[in-house]
Amino acid sequence: MSEENKSPPVDCDTIGLQGLLSVSEALQRIRDALTPISGFERRALRDAHRCIVAEPVTSPLNVPPYVNSAMDGYAIVASDIPKEGEVTLQVVGASFAGAPFDGTLQAGQAVRIMTGAMLPEGADTVVMQELARREGEQVTIGSGHKPGDNVRHIGEDIAKDGMVLTPGQKIRAPELGLLASLGVAEVTVRRRLRVATFSTGDELCSIGEQPREGQIYDSNRYSLFGMLRDLNVEHIDMGVIRDDPQAISDAFESASQVADVLITSGGVSVGEADFVKQTLDRLGKVNFWKIAMKPGKPLAFGTVNNAVFFGLPGNPVSVMATFYQVVQPSLRYLTGETATQAIRVKVRSADKLKKRPGRQDFQRGILRTDEKGELRVHTTGNQGSHILSSMSQANCFIILAAEAGNVEAGEWVEVEPFAGLFG
Ligand code: AMP
Ligand code: MG
Numbered sequence: 001m002s003e004e005n006k007s008p009p010v011d012c013d014t015i016g017l018q019g020l021l022s023v024s025e026a027l028q029r030i031r032d033a034l035t036p037i038s039g040f041e042r043r044a045l046r047d048a049h050r051c052i053v054a055e056p057v058t059s060p061l062n063v064p065p066y067v068n069s070a071m072d073g074y075a076i077v078a079s080d081i082p083k084e085g086e087v088t089l090q091v092v093g094a095s096f097a098g099a100p101f102d103g104t105l106q107a108g109q110a111v112r113i114m115t116g117a118m119l120p121e122g123a124d125t126v127v128m129q130e131l132a133r134r135e136g137e138q139v140t141i142g143s144g145h146k147p148g149d150n151v152r153h154i155g156e157d158i159a160k161d162g163m164v165l166t167p168g169q170k171i172r173a174p175e176l177g178l179l180a181s182l183g184v185a186e187v188t189v190r191r192r193l194r195v196a197t198f199s200t201g202d203e204l205c206s207i208g209e210q211p212r213e214g215q216i217y218d219s220n221r222y223s224l225f226g227m228l229r230d231l232n233v234e235h236i237d238m239g240v241i242r243d244d245p246q247a248i249s250d251a252f253e254s255a256s257q258v259a260d261v262l263i264t265s266g267g268v269s270v271g272e273a274d275f276v277k278q279t280l281d282r283l284g285k286v287n288f289w290k291i292a293m294k295p296g297k298p299l300a301f302g303t304v305n306n307a308v309f310f311g312l313p314g315n316p317v318s319v320m321a322t323f324y325q326v327v328q329p330s331l332r333y334l335t336g337e338t339a340t341q342a343i344r345v346k347v348r349s350a351d352k353l354k355k356r357p358g359r360q361d362f363q364r365g366i367l368r369t370d371e372k373g374e375l376r377v378h379t380t381g382n383q384g385s386h387i388l389s390s391m392s393q394a395n396c397f398i399i400l401a402a403e404a405g406n407v408e409a410g411e412w413v414e415v416e417p418f419a420g421l422f423g
Contacts, residue, residue: 020292022402023325023360030301030326034308036336037260039191045179048171050232051189052336057165062155063181067119069095071150074110074132074139075123078147088140095120110139119151126150158182168338190336193231196259196307197224198238198251200267200276201314206240219388220265220312220319227323230422231331233261243267249279256283256305261334263327266314268298276311280304286311292402294359295385296322308334315385321362321397324421342420344399346412350376353398353407354383360402364394365415377415394418 021029040054069075075095080087089110095101097116105111105122113119113126125147133140158164164182165175171187179187204218205211218240228235236259241251248267255262267276268288280286286302286309296318300311310327312319324342332340347367355361365377377398380390396415400407407413 019290020297020359021289023291023293026289026291026299026301026326027329030330031333033301034330034334036334037190037193040188041191042186043189044186045176045184048187048189049173049176051171051187051192053165053167053169053171053175053187054190054336055188056163056167057179057184057187059158059160059162059164059182060184061182062160063158064152064154064156067154068097068152069113069115069117069119069126069150070152071126071128072114073126073129073150074141075101075105075113075120076110076125076127076141077105077107077123078125080107081125081141081145081147082143084143086140086142088138091134091137091139093120124148124151166338168336170337170339193233193261193331193335194236194259195228195233195261195263195331196236196238196255197221197228197263197265198255199240199265200243200248201240202243204240204266219316220314223316223320223388223391224263224265224323227320227328227422231328231335233331233335243275245275245279248276249283252279252283252304256307256309259307261308261310261331262304263310263312263323265312265319268300268311268313270298276300280309284309291322291326292359293321293325294361295383296325296362297359299326313385316388317364317385317391320388320391321385324397325362328421342416344414344416346414347375347377349379349398349407349409349411349413351379352409353379353400353413355400355404355406357403357405361398361400361404363398363400364390365396365398366394367396367415367417377413 043051076089080089089108091112092109093101093103094112095117096114100118101111101120105120111120111123125145126149127141127145164178199218199221203215205215206218225235225237238251238255241247277288284302284304286300289299290297291299295315296313298313299322302309312322329340353363363383364380366380367375367377370376380393396417399414399416
């Protein structure tokens with residue numbers, strides 16, 4: 001990572017209640033320690049998908065570039081609209097999208113027109129074909145039309161020289177279309193963040209290997225892969241590192257040489273923390289926090305050489321919850337994205353939810369519309385931090401305040417839809 005992006009280490013001072021740090025406090029401390037990356041690059045439109053805009057984009061032209069019809073129908077002169085009864089106009093030609101009518105419309109005349117076709121000179125109103133009666137070269141319309149009906153104006157969508165995209169905006173499908181509508185072929189975006197990941201644990205076995213007794217497959221490697229891919233970072237996957245001081249030290253060294261950010265899973269819980277801590281004390285400045293969140297209490301954050309370091313807990317649901325709640329907004333901030341807050345809404349819980357006061361819960365929920373058409377959230381059941389299937393069944397987090405106790409069915413709770421978090 002470049003010189004200016006060096007993160008000052010974060011001190012483990014005023015930790016709150018029972019030695020726990022709230023999620024929002026942790027987020028604030030992390031943000032205070034980070035500086036968004038500064039590298040820019042020009043990218044062709046398609047390659048810029050999901051990148052963050054680095055320089056303002058203004059429009060080189062008006063969209064639409066000419067007055068055109070919003071409907072299939074007849075272009076007319078507004079003064080021909082009858083106050084009452086009907087009027088019959090002479091159809092003098094047609095204007096198709098891409099093949100305009102060549103001439104000027106006079107009072108008493110109409111031009112057959114299609115959606116998106118240029119409005120003929122002299123015309124100022126379009127009557128929908130459903131409201132017109134065509135007989136040979138004549139068309140009859142009634143009263144009730146307003147001057148200017150069904151006409152799209154020059155620059156109505158985007159005005160020439162107007163601001164189209166501002167720095168910090170993510171380029172999604174609508175932005176790609178918007179840029180294309182202006183004929184823009186390239187855009188200046190922030191360079192992609194380089195993020196290295198590895199899993200730690202002697203119990204972990206990789207896909208393709210035969211698990212020995214007491215071994216499990218490394219799933220965090222894959223959930224992290226998916227979460228990072230959704231974020232459009234450059235991912236350096238370093239696989240599984242054994243619980244061995246030299247192996248861990250080597251992995252941290254090499255990862256911090258190539259990546260802006262290093263994310264590990266496992267090895268930061270009580271007992272193991274000291275082990276990883278020894279390595280990290282030599283290579284950087286890392287704090288081992290206890291976050292007031294469930295799942296995902298232990299979290300390490302700091303710097304390893306020049307890379308920003310996040311040490312996530314090992315349990316598969318804890319990894320995903322801490323990633324979405326703490327790491328993802330921080331990575332988005334690092335990439336220069338302005339809007340990093342996911343959407344939260346209040347709905348009634350369909351079920352009773354077990355909750356002990358003390359930590360903020362990120363329970364897994366299923367948002368569903370009931371038979372009365374009301375949106376309710378259901379629990380996925382067992383909320384253990386090892387129940388990864390709960391993340392797969394869920395479509396939202398149910399966020400319960402640290403001080404809250406059990407929730408009764410019918411009570412209002414805050415939910416964070418995955419739709420805003422994933423992809
Ligand atoms: P740790 O934080 O290393 O003590 O791990 C906590 C729990 O998460 C243990 O049950 C580990 O076996 C499990 N775990 C750690 N890393 C992984 C991983 N990469 N994939 C699946 N489970 C893991
Ligand atoms: Mg472990």
